Amino acid sequence: MIDKVSVEAEEAVWPSAELSVILPTFNEAENIPIVIGLLDEALHGIAWEAIVVDDNSPDGTADVARDIASRDPRVRVIRRFGRRGLSGACIEGMLASSAPYVAVMDADLQHDETLLPRMLQELRHTDTDLVVASRKVEGGDIGSGLSSFRAWGSNVANRLAQKLLNVSLSDPMSGFFMIRREKAEALAPKLSAQGFKILLDMVSSAKGRLKIRELPFTFRERQHGESKLDTLVTLDYFGLLLAKYAGDVISVRFLMFGLVGASGLFVHLIALRLFLVVGSFEFNLAQTAASFVAMTSNFFLNNQLTYRDRRLRGFKAIQGLLTFYAVCSVGVLANVGVASLIYTEPSYWWFAGASGAIMGAVWNYAASSALTWRKG
Template sequence: MTIQTMTDAPVAAQMLPAELAIVVPTFNEAQNVALLADLVDKALPGVAWELVFVDDNSPDDTSGKVRALAQRDPRVRILHRFGRRGLSSACVEGILATSAPYVAIMDADLQHDESVLKIMFERIRADDVDLMVGSRYVEGGGMGDWSESRQRMSQFATKLALKLTKTPISDPMSGFMMMRRDAFMRSLPNLSTVGFKILLDIAASAPTPLRVAEVPYTFRTRQFGESKLDSLVLWEYVQLLMDKAVGHIVPVRFLSFAMVGGTGVVVHFAVLTLLFVALGMSFAVAQTAATLVAITSNFLLNNMFTYRDQRLQGWGLLRGWITFNLVCAFGAAANVGVADWLFVNNGYWALSALAGILVSVVWNYVMSAFFTWKKKG
């Protein structure tokens, strides 16, 4: 008796238009893609599905593994991104790259339970819900081997998220979901694509409350590769919350840039005090050193936080530091020029100084975005 696998299924059956597309963002998941494809194939018998892997130019050649898989099965596709990163934006691009009327999002690390996909699909195709969420918090779900502290942090983030969504969801931090395309398209114009919590973004961006149902699943342990959830994901989450709260007024990236600038003031005065007051250096030398250290601090923090999705590395980091210093030098000149002109004309020194600072911050933000962290392509 011969057991048919996904790689020797009749080509005609594989070529049918997909009714369900499963979007899988990847970064260094080469060991998992074939395993995930086999698991999805077993979980969705009789369903016309396709897997859309969206890879952010993984150094472990994840995209190459997916291409090899796609050569054997046309239900597997690859969207290879270069020069940009971000889980939420990868999910959005993957959904827009398929014509399937129903789309799901899941991770490539095998921590999401693929057997739940069939339950989600049967329910959402019944046309009484817009969004199906794989939940760890409804009865029957679980967090797997998460530590107590990680569970508490997740629950706290969930409480904050519920203040933004128009529809109650027990697990708005979930990365495992399925939705109708028309529901996604309604949310699309307002999406932030900031950070990694696309479900929260979709729910908070919907012009009217979504019809939501949840299905329990237990979060599994990663088998291969490393977790992408580093210590900065909390900052990305805060950015998303800020964007949903005030992003329609002030770009959240500008707010982050300004906040980093505030830390630069503290760094500047700390270095100046150390060199001038404590060590007795001349004021000119101490001021110059403090300015250079503060600009470098601002550059590194912006590279880490504000432009996390466009982080500069290697020689690009050195080039970026040089251009950032040049931008800030012009910004400082604009600061002094504007403040001096306003003071001469109105005499209010405090308002003149604030106006000069505002001009330099806006200048530094716009010019550094263009010259230092300019998007490729």
């Protein structure tokens, strides 16, 4: 009887959450206490919870969030090991919720938490499935949250998404939205756990079946820490665009590997030309040396981007590089052999080099996925 009464009392104080706010984090230890406090103020009178999904941050973000959770049962923590990426964190957080509505927002304080009640009202009282906080509709603004270069890049990315994927959103790059949980669950099997643009993935995967409303908001400046987005995420974004454009027939990871391989082709050709002209190497030796230069470039790009969820560090990265050389050695043999057959005169150096490099690509992907970046 005592247990029953205490449970009922606790439920009276903390009713089941109507709204789950998903906070994907990596090195946000300073921001987490602030954002939880802001949510408490903004969502007064609403039964809410915050689900912090942390990618094993070295700054102790999970510990900070867990300390808050020990005092506030509305806060939950999911700590992820061996996998990383904003999209995957968002998916795990949404699937961990039992609330009828789930919101995704950054924990870096750049998203305006005071918009959440209005977003919730839209879902409660209309047939809208998805409410997006947009910087591009009337009344919205990128504010000082993006540099001029990143703002330009965001605009280009928006236009590509709208054109290639037929996405009608004004701001498909937004990372701030709220959706009915059952809709998120239905879409989850189609979503990529890689990448960082979960909204674009969801909208394109829904193929026009979501009723969407956009609300304006001003993108704020980050207060603590640094942005986790580096220049390599451009390749990540194009991989997602191509995968969705192809109807998800090819995985995002394979396309990412292909994009890195394409960059490796340019590295290969530049190195080959240098070895031929500057080093005066014999062609077979130049082609072999250029292959290893390109492989080295591909390994580090793939380690940073394609396999960021399995990223190798320290001594393991050295082991991984050696393994990458080993598993790609068959590809190098095919590369050099085919290039040698095609190379008949100096003016065809580029065609011979490219043909040989392409021949090794398929083997490289299969072997490296299975051995170099194998799941632990």
